[in-house]
Amino acid sequence: MVKTSTTAGRILVTGGMGFIGSNFVRLLLAERPGWEMWNLDLLTYAANPENLADVAPAAEAAGRYRFVRGDVADPERMAELFRAARFDAVAHFAAESHVDRSIASAAPFVRTNVVGTQVLLDAAREAGVRRFVHVSTDEVYGDLEADEPAFTEATPIRPSSPYSASKAGSDHLALAYHRTHGMDVVVTRCSNNYGPYQFPEKLIPLMIVNALEGHPLPVYGRGENVRDWIHVEDHCRGVLAALEGGRGGEVYNFGGASERRNLEVVRRIARAVGASEELIRFVTDRPGHDRRYAIDFAKARAELGWTPSRTFDEGLEATVRWYLDNRGWWQRVRDGAYRTSAEMIASWGETGVEAAR
Ligand code: NAD
Ligand code: DAU
Numbered sequence: 001m002v003k004t005s006t007t008a009g010r011i012l013v014t015g016g017m018g019f020i021g022s023n024f025v026r027l028l029l030a031e032r033p034g035w036e037m038w039n040l041d042l043l044t045y046a047a048n049p050e051n052l053a054d055v056a057p058a059a060e061a062a063g064r065y066r067f068v069r070g071d072v073a074d075p076e077r078m079a080e081l082f083r084a085a086r087f088d089a090v091a092h093f094a095a096e097s098h099v100d101r102s103i104a105s106a107a108p109f110v111r112t113n114v115v116g117t118q119v120l121l122d123a124a125r126e127a128g129v130r131r132f133v134h135v136s137t138d139e140v141y142g143d144l145e146a147d148e149p150a151f152t153e154a155t156p157i158r159p160s161s162p163y164s165a166s167k168a169g170s171d172h173l174a175l176a177y178h179r180t181h182g183m184d185v186v187v188t189r190c191s192n193n194y195g196p197y198q199f200p201e202k203l204i205p206l207m208i209v210n211a212l213e214g215h216p217l218p219v220y221g222r223g224e225n226v227r228d229w230i231h232v233e234d235h236c237r238g239v240l241a242a243l244e245g246g247r248g249g250e251v252y253n254f255g256g257a258s259e260r261r262n263l264e265v266v267r268r269i270a271r272a273v274g275a276s277e278e279l280i281r282f283v284t285d286r287p288g289h290d291r292r293y294a295i296d297f298a299k300a301r302a303e304l305g306w307t308p309s310r311t312f313d314e315g316l317e318a319t320v321r322w323y324l325d326n327r328g329w330w331q332r333v334r335d336g337a338y339r340t341s342a343e344m345i346a347s348w349g350e351t352g353v354e355a356a357r
Contacts, residue, residue: 010036012087014072014120015094017047017342019198020135024091024236025052029059031240036064038085041094042071042112048338049345050329051197069346072116075123082127089131090124091243092117095170098201099139099163103287106162113166114173121177121185132185133243134174138228138253139164140189143290146226150294153189153251160288171251178249186246188239190254191295194315195232196322200330203227204316207266208323209330211275221285223263226292230256231315234308241304252304255295258312265316272320 011028015021016039028037037059041047049056049067059065070077072094094116096102096109117134124132141151142158157172159165171187178185194204207217238254246252263280270277300306310318323330332338 009088010038010085011089011091012038012040012085014040014090014092017041017043017049017051017067018093018097019046019051020193020232020235021093022048022051022197023195023232024093024239025065026055027233027236027240029055029065033064037066038087039065039067040070040072040081041067043069043342043346044096046097046199047342048197048199048333049341050332050338053341067345072120073111075119078119078123079126082123082129086127087124087129089133089243090120090129091133091135091239092120093135095167096163099161100201100286102161102163102166106166109162109166110169113163114169117170118173121173121183125177125181125183130184131243131248132174132177132183133239133246134170134185134187135239136171136187136189137164137167138189138191138255138293138295139290140168140171141293144292144294146292148292150255150296151189151253152296153253153299160290175249175251184248186242186248187251188242188254189251190235190238191228191230191256191293193230193232193235195319196326197329198232200333203262203265204229204269204319205323205330207269208273208320209334211270211273211279212323212327214275214279216281217266217270217279218281218283219263219266220283220289222282223261223266224291225262225289226259226294227262227265228255228293228295229258229260229265229312229315230254230308231310231319234310237309238300238304238306241300241306245304247303250303252300253295253297254300254306254308255297256308256310256312256315257297259292259294260312268316269320272317273324
């Protein structure tokens with residue numbers, strides 16, 4: 001793998017208080033001791049400062065980590081932050097990420113995912129950031145029939161939901177900044193993640209916590225839709241590999257080689273936590289529901305030396321165990337108490353740019 005000299009130094013991680021972003025921050029803290037990391041996050045409902053509470057204070061004291069509260073769609077704030085901090089690289093995770101919420105209201109998705117990405121690209125370009133990794137999704141490709149080959153990076157973009165349409169818009173912007181402005185941008189597209197610290201609105205954590213509490217397990221339609229599941233740590237290692245070794249202007253797919261029907265996943269979770277399958281309820285289908293995702297990650301394997309390391313069986317078992325061992329984390333999400341730590345962090349996070357001077 002080619003290591004670029006662009007990636008040592010100071011890196012901005014956006015959305016680092018969310019699910020994948022916080023796992024990425026953990027990975028960098030553990031495996032890139034020479035890097036200084038800034039975590040920029042608006043602290044929306046999806047953010048949870050408790051995701052990093054056990055590692056952030058020591059890293060901050062050591063000068064390796066700092067948090068800045070901010071909105072990626074705020075151009076003045078982003079220009080000021082980038083001028084003050086002189087980042088070497090950006091890993092852009094911040095987004096509105098839940099398909100069902102985008103069906104209820106698309107506006108925050110367009111604002112954060114499309115406008116926010118454009119604002120960040122402008123700020124990064126003006127400040128001379130050397131590498132910009134835009135974290136995207138396989139959902140931009142639309143969906144597949146049962147017998148169709150997996151998505152490659154050459155598959156046409158054909159998004160189905162307001163969420164995936166907004167991510168597709170942001171991908172096009174990122175790649176256009178490479179072509180038009182010569183920016184060193186890499187786009188990654190990954191399949192469905194699961195693992196620790198995932199907000200319990202997404203299928204796997206929702207089913208685990210509902211099953212643990214004896215609540216109904218809502219399966220959309222007949223549960224026939226297929227997703228390709230990847231453990232979040234494998235995704236984070238892919239983003240790191242793209243950051244360090246990807247070629248500017250290129251797209252890299254990441255997947256877990258683990259296609260499963262939703263009903264099978266839900267049944268397995270019920271069994272794993274010792275809940276009855278009678279909790280399963282077939283409910284009204286999601287409008288525009290994508291049938292199947294499958295990912296061809298041959299390019300990432302060939303160019304980045306990346307492959308997923310965990311099987312779905314291992315990863316799901318470890319994830320169920322994590323939710324069993326960390327009841328306090330998800331119970332505070334369920335009862336809303338996690339917002340208290342978000343408010344506390346927000347009150348001092350506002351001073352982040354000033355403090356950087
Ligand atoms: P998440 O919803 O858990 O976290 C998103 C984070 O972004 C939150 O901390 C939130 O506060 C922050 N954020 C939202 N709007 C912001 C704004 N305007 N300014 C600054 N911060 C803001 O999302 P996730 O599941 O961790 O996904 C992270 C990224 O990975 C997204 O770009 C998503 O599209 C992509 N992705 C997710 C998956 C998946 O399965 N979850 C798969 C492939 C790609
Ligand atoms: O493929 C990558 C994408 O995966 C990411 O880009 C998105 O950010 C992420 O949210 C995820 O999108 P999905 O829509 O596939 O994930 P979700 O967990 O919402 O749903 C997974 C499948 O389970 C989907 O077919 C819908 C179904 N589902 C979901 C929920 C929340 C149910 O049947 N019942 C539910 O309650």
